[in-house]
Amino acid sequence: MKMMERLETFLVLAECGSFTEAAKKLFCSQPTISHHIQKLEEQFGAPLFIRTGRTAQLTRQGEIFLDYAKQIEQTMLQAGSAIESSMKTESSIVSVYVSQYFANYYFDEILPTLHASDPPYRLEINAYCYEALKQALVDRKTDWAIMPYYPDDDFIRSDFAVHALFEDEFMLVLPPEHVLMNRKTIYARDLQGATVLLPRSPFLIRSLQKEMDRHGLRVQYLQMSNFEVIKQAVKSGLGAAFLPYRAIRKELEAEELTAKRLPFFGYLRQNGVLVRKGARFTAEEQAFFERLRPHFDEGAPAGRSAFS
Known part of the structure; x- marks a missing residue:
């Protein structure tokens, strides 16, 4: 000096x-x-x-x-x-941590819009399964993430505010030729003893099992790595599954799978931006969320930032 x-x-x-x-x-x-x-x-x-x-x-x-x-x-x-x-x-780069589910089934529509914005967003996308994404939050690699929210996750509930974006409706998924797909209404008794395929996600497994137990469903469970593997297994006749509509949309359009809403089964999974309490965010991060929110029917009230 x-x-x-x-x-x-x-x-x-x-x-x-x-x-x-x-x-x-x-x-x-x-x-x-x-x-x-x-x-x-x-x-x-x-x-x-x-x-x-x-x-x-x-x-x-x-x-x-x-x-x-x-x-x-x-x-x-x-x-x-x-x-x-x-x-x-460097400050204009937004490092985004998202669930693998969100990256797989939503980014194909969202990313082109963000890239076409003026100025375009420069995104570093980090996609993980729920447990790995949660660990990134624990390790403070990020102060926010776009991911599912499970009320029984004590760490998330105590340390993070949840700004809802959308809810997943989980539907019964079967191969098109399955005999139950000819039924106008499927009852709980029709699924007794069936094999149900579940992803290797402890909180999601617990949530789905709780909903099935609530209706006295006694089924056999098989765990698979993720939704993509489960879809292939259902196509092959290995069992039934409960999956969110977004994950099976393309297969439904191609008639590779069929899905039904069950009158007795009503599991809805909340997804949103989980924000560490007391964290501060850059203007670019706030602008990113405001751009993201209009893509969903449900979310924070208009004009209110999830980062405020």
């Missing part, structure tokens, strides 16, 4: 040619000007100015140093500009 102050003093004095004027421009005393020049001359072992009273004229050595001093000043300005630009670029 001292070197840069001395460099600035040298440039101003060379321009003014007067210790008095240099002191006025730099808002300091004349002895300070003299001290800075003296230290530079000691460093180079050569006189930089010829002093005549309160005036100062560059020596030959001073003229040589002037060229380099101007280059140093210009380089510092360029460096400052480059650093500022870099910080603006």
Whole structure:
């Protein structure tokens, strides 16, 4: 810092040619000007100015140093500009942590819209299963995430505010040729003893089993890695499943799977932006959420930010 102050003093004095004027421009005393020049001359072992009273004229050595001093000043300005630009670029990047489910079944519609915005969002997308996403929150890799919310998850309930985006309705999914699909209404007794395929998600398993137990359903459970594997297993006749409509939309359109709403089964899973209590967010993060919310029928009231 001292070197840069001395460099600035040298440039101003060379321009003014007067210790008095240099002191006025730099808002300091004349002895300070003299001290800075003296230290530079000691460093180079050569006189930089010829002093005549309160005036100062560059020596030959001073003229040589002037060229380099101007280059140093210009380089510092360029460096400052480059650093500022870099910080603006980095601050405009939004690091998004989302559930694998959300990334798989919603981003195909949402990302093109975000990319087409002015200016376009620069997103770093981190998609994980529920447990891995929760661990990222525990480790404070992020203060917010777009993910399912399970009321019996004590950590999430105590440390995070939930800003709802949408609810998943879980429907009975079967292969098209299954005999139950010819029924106008499917009752609980029709599923007794059936094999039900579940994803390897402890909270989701517990929620689905609780709903089935509520209606006295006695079924056999098989666990699969995720919704995609479960869909393939249902197509192959390995069992039935309860899946959200969004996860099976394409298969329904292609008539590869069929689904029915059951009058007795009403499990709805809430999804939203989970925000660490007391956390602060960048303007880019807030703007991202405001852009995200209109994609869903349900959410925070209009004009209210999930990050406020």
